[in-house]
Amino acid sequence: MPMAQIETVGDAAGAEPLLHTSIYDELRRRMITGKIVPGIGLSTRGLALELGVSQMPVRDALSRLAAEGAIAIRSKRRIEVPAMSQSRFTDLLDCRLLLEPEAAVRALPQIDAARLKRLRQIDAELDRAMERGDVIGYMECNYAFHFNIYAANDRPTLNRLIEALWLQFGPFMRVVYGRYGTAKLVDQHRLALEAIEAGDAEGLRRAIASDIADGMGLIGRSRLEDE
Numbered sequence: 001m002p003m004a005q006i007e008t009v010g011d012a013a014g015a016e017p018l019l020h021t022s023i024y025d026e027l028r029r030r031m032i033t034g035k036i037v038p039g040i041g042l043s044t045r046g047l048a049l050e051l052g053v054s055q056m057p058v059r060d061a062l063s064r065l066a067a068e069g070a071i072a073i074r075s076k077r078r079i080e081v082p083a084m085s086q087s088r089f090t091d092l093l094d095c096r097l098l099l100e101p102e103a104a105v106r107a108l109p110q111i112d113a114a115r116l117k118r119l120r121q122i123d124a125e126l127d128r129a130m131e132r133g134d135v136i137g138y139m140e141c142n143y144a145f146h147f148n149i150y151a152a153n154d155r156p157t158l159n160r161l162i163e164a165l166w167l168q169f170g171p172f173m174r175v176v177y178g179r180y181g182t183a184k185l186v187d188q189h190r191l192a193l194e195a196i197e198a199g200d201a202e203g204l205r206r207a208i209a210s211d212i213a214d215g216m217g218l219i220g221r222s223r224l225e226d227e
Contacts, residue, residue, distance in 0.1 A: 023053060024061035031070055031081070032166045034139045034174025042071065042079040070167045084172040089216075092165055096212050099162050100146070101205040104192070107153035108204055111196055119148055119196070123189045135177045139170070142215075145189055146208075149196075173215070188214060 027047070030036045044062065048055045062079060065071045072082045111119075122145045129137030143166065150159045188211035195203030 019053065020057045020060050023051060023057040024064055026051065027058075027061050027065060028070075028163075028167060031065070032139075032163070032170040033143055034136060034170050034177070036081060037171045037174050038081040038083055039175075040080070042081075043077075044079070065167070068164050068167055070171075081171045088168075092168055093212070093216050096162070096165050096169075096216075097209055099158065099165070100150070100212060101208045103150045103153055103155065103158050103162060104204050104208045105201045106155060106158075107149050107151070108196060108199065108201055110152040110154065111149065115148065115152060116193070116196055119145060119193060122148060123193065126189065127187075135174065138177065139174065149192070149208075 027036070036042070042062070044055050044058050047062075048058045051058065062071060062073065066073045070081070071079060073079050122141055126138060126141035126145060128134075129141055147159070147163075150162060153159070188207050192204055192207035192211065195201075195207055
């Protein structure tokens with residue numbers, strides 16, 4: 001997804017924090033949706049040139065991502081997405097299964113007809129991406145589907161914790177989906193939509209948990225090895 005346009009707020013001093021936040025949000029989204037993958041070094045200078053900004057906001061964004069465990073800064077010239085190990089994978093998966101079904105259930109009473117319609121549209125876009133074998137499109141739609149549900153729960157701290165997990169999964173999931181494709185994934189989103197329409201909290205909980213487990217099943221076949 002393209003980086004959101006940066007608005008000018010007051011003077012330069014007022015605009016600077018917004019600039020830093022915008023760069024951070026853009027890099028964060030790239031990682032969540034698999035546009036940044038493990039094994040490819042990141043360059044502060046290269047990212048700054050690509051985004052059309054100075055190196056300072058990029059360096060600040062990378063520092064924040066490192067604090068969240070999304071990247072490892074080995075030196076000024078060696079910045080990379082850390083490899084996924086079996087122990088790290090298990091920890092992240094357990095946390096997703098603990099937090100995301102609960103986030104969806106808490107959102108259920110607030111999901112109105114307009115949001116449900118949007119979720120159906122996103123799911124249709126996701127299906128088309130799967131048919132095309134468009135891995136990036138699939139990951140973007142999958143992210144949009146889940147977080148359009150979670151956003152209704154009015155629990156920003158909970159949702160931010162979930163995003164932090166996706167931030168660490170995203171780059172690796174891009175590699176796994178690229179290796180195995182998405183054709184064999186079960187459409188748990190359809191079951192989630194049916195549960196939302198019926199107001200079935202436990203059905204929604206099961207659908208979200210199954211969706212996570214199905215996607216992670218691909219990782220289970222990716223020969224993860226402990227570091």
